[in-house]
Amino acid sequence: MKNKYKKVAVGGTFDKFHEGHKKLLKTAFEIGEEVEIGITSNTFASLKGNIDSCKERMSNLHYFFKDKSNFHITVLNDPFGTTINDHDFDAIVVSEETEPTAVKINDIRLKKNMSPLDIIVISFVLAEDGNPISSTRIRRGEINKRGDILK
DSSP states (O other): OOOSEEEEEEEEOOTTOOHHHHHHHHHHHHHEEEEEEEEEOHHHHGGGSSOOOHHHHHHHHHHHTTTOOSEEEEEESSSSGGGGTOTTOOEEEEETTTHHHHHHHHHHHHHTTOOOOEEEEEOOOBOTTSSBOOHHHHHTTSBOTTOOBOO
């Protein structure tokens, strides 16, 4: 099967690597020949609270994609990464939560006379209680990485 896009961006903190992250990343690989994964730096991620180290989060990504070679991981120090400077991107894969960032990226790209990215929005993966699986909920001890209720 020929992938739809040549170069796809996907980004996040990827803390407490869970089913929602897996869905987001799998989608990027399904539609992109080449995938650039932006992962938030320790400094940028620390704005969210107590987050696993960037090294640990990168290790999780490399392990998840041990059978793939068509990706590159970059460190994000802001919400936009290389998407606002690299003309080669065709699309960006985001969650419902991060869609507004993708819209801002396109606004910036248009101001720079760059082509806008196709925005592919992935629906949340729901936990057992019907609410989205999130790293925040996992850190709080409410659910595990599969979305099972813990308390």
